[in-house]
Amino acid sequence: MSSTTTSTEHEKGLARLAQRTAGWTEKWFPDAYVFALAGVVIVAAAAMLNGASPVTVAQTFGDGFWDLAPFTLQMAMVVLTGYVVATSPPVARIIERIALYPTTPRGSVAFVALLSCVVSMVNWGLSLVFSGLLARAIARRSDLRADYRALGAAAYLGLGAVWALGLSSSAAQLQATPESLPPELLEITGVLDFGATILTWQSLLMAAVLIALSVAVAWASAPQGEAIRTAEDMDVDLSDRVEPLPPRARPGEWLEYSRILPVLVGLLTLGWVVNQFVTLPFLSVISSLNGYLMVFLILGLVLHGTPRGFLNAVTKAVPTTAGVLVQFPLYAAMAAILTQATGRGGVTVSEHLADLFTRIGDGGAFAVVIAIYTALLGLLVPSGGGKWLVEAPYVMQSATDVGMNLGWTVQIYNAAEALPNLVNPFFMLPLLAVLGLRARDLVGFTFLQFLFHLPVVLLLLWALGMTFEFEPPVMP
Template identity: 60%
Template sequence: MSADIATSDPWTVRAALRCAAWAERWFPDAWVFAALGVVLVAAAALATGASPKATVEAFGSGFWSLIPFTMQMAFVVIGGYVLASAPPVARMIERLARWPRSGRGAVTFVALASMLTSLLSWGFSLVFSGLLVRALAKRTGLAMDYRAAGAAAYLGLGSVWAMGLSSSAAQLQANPASMPPGLLEITGVLPFTQTIFLWQSLALTAVLIAVSAALAWWTAPGAAQARTAADFADARLEAQAPPASRTRPGEWLEFSPLLTVLLSLLAFGWLGYRFASAPWAQVIADLNTYNLLFLSLGLLLHGRPRGFLDAVNRAVPGTAGVLVQFPLYGVIATVLTQVPGADGQTLAHRLSELFVRVATQDSFAPVIGAYSAVLGFFVPSGGGKWIIEAPYVMEAANALRVHLGWTVQIYNAAEALPNLINPFWMLPLLGVLGLKARDIVGFTFVQFVVHVPLVLLMLWLFGLTLDYVPPVAP
């Protein structure tokens, strides 16, 4: 690969190609990456005095701890694919794919689409962006690097998703009924105006979108160095098969809209009730509601059960990585948070004490941001680990008189950073594209190198503009 790097290319392209070449040679399969994480965390627990019995028990219990979430993530892939492959949506994606005029422009277009849609829903962003890449890859003469486009499709999860309505931390803090009682006493209620809608938060998000899109443009290989989808044996660009026709009397329900109409009435009746009973942003943040919405829309737009089932069959192979790897991440999270060492403290608590102990009011933002990013590398949670971190992080914020809403945004901005190099959230997208983590991580690593200092710097600078506000009781 390095031989294909032309000295006339911009240094950003050369850097991205070298990172991609290194990753393709040395980056392990995502399952191996997760397995190594389990071994390292278990070794660290034993080194701090944890008993072998507690460690192996955590392995067994943690292995199955993410089964509901694993199924939810599998349905993110299935539901997103079913909806995006429905004839009306597929036609819209095909029309969008006609806009870019160059391979580099196509990569940048995907990056913007990924980031903007992730502010509404990270799950939709993954699948929609992946299918947009596939539609672009089918265009002859575009010379779009399939790896760079795949990395661009991942930028929503790697940059700004938690700064928008997808933020489970901001959602939790704005809804007192969902908060653990102990946390409510520490933080009070923090509405969106104190978290994701702060002008500082909006400015940080805008800067990240602009920088990420610029990097996507600058690092996308030109036509001479581009590796298209044809260079990847598992790239899934198959044309959608024409609708099947009924051949047996017993198939009439499969080709009739009757079941579609009846199931849609039930599903959309329940969804209507849910959206009427709570704010829409809170409702759509629930993965079960989100998945049912996408499946129901997909069924309705396919029109007949046969078309819906054919789309599901095409989507299922993309869930393989999710099914075999997420249990290992459950082990990592369980060992970190539930296995006590010789002094009774868990690894997660030790990490928190280490970072919180060295923080001051001025250094709080970069220190806690770095801590959340490090922990997020081992416990990728989609925001869920905020429940674990929030009590001691927000206690520290109160003690140091740091703006509580901005503390939530420190977590949100830092939460995305490890996603750029951890394959955990890449899996649904990789399943859609037929790529391996090693194929795109070289490009996302360049984004990571730029994002880390930029995010920590902005968290510190914007934090200086905010005054401490004591917790407000509900």
């Protein structure tokens, strides 16, 4: 038997194993919201075992439940604005044009992987929808027979590789926005703008390496020849017909169908952006989560052209935000119990965890320990970055104790947070709706990516972490 044949059979075996694992999790794992509920119960039990009274735990739970309501809305808007921009007519036309660039089946898969990762550095919600529509556009080409499963998996790589290292990283955005930081976390970390997190040369280098790795694995693992399964083979309907707007029914609706108001509001927003860059430091401007979301929201309005077209897109986008809206208050409650429910000796569970990570992560192993812990927790609680609200107080305290740079600690979390997405299909759901596929169709390919990403991420986090010096927190 030739080495080529052996290698091919090995790859198929890995894909089969991943698909069986995905099938098992789809059958036996409950919804991610159930995991969040279970997390609250576990954290409450841990606080009581630590000596906190049931009354204290219950009071802390209720008091902290809405502590992060503004941040919850902000993260929901990341998803909504990404969807609205990706489905606008100008972006849809761009997708159709760039879908003509690839010339080979493998090249088309690598192309989708590259764009998925690059776009996710701007907005992970946009990446999911944009890449899914690109995969469909390539699959519609009659002159190119590409594997639709591999195209779909490539479209997911932005969320499974580098999204948390980009501008829509919820952890980096939270740390750069003092009004969104819980008081107990602000006392530990101060404010960390993007210059301390996602825009360090170490973070940008890591993102570049992971993008290159993702594209290479996507290219190498794409099926060829008779192994290719097209969208037609999988009975997927690729007719992306955009429903036209209904005609105006009354004179009062004319502004809903007019481009006047979107253009004027767009010009007003542009003036605000220009003034921000003229009057404020560059890093402060691009680190502003509220400004970032406002620009994306108005961009979606302008790209859709009319208020009616924009509102129709928003209506379709709202269901994709459900997970964020109902899970994040539970993360806030967990964080409050961990950091505020004092037990024996006036010590909280968060303080015990900080001491544990300080002891086992001392001597240069801190980055690897925190990364493995974050990745394992992410397998059970997919959060889109929301777990940072729970982990940050004790992780950042232990980082301070061992002298690890706080900005890089955020990036340790960010890089590790993306890894579980390659295995857990929770965040595939919006993409699967676009593709018309099931999670098990993609996980065989994404699991293969996980096998390559895990050791590379751990190595980079450890090696690049050694290039930092500890800097004291900067208070607002």
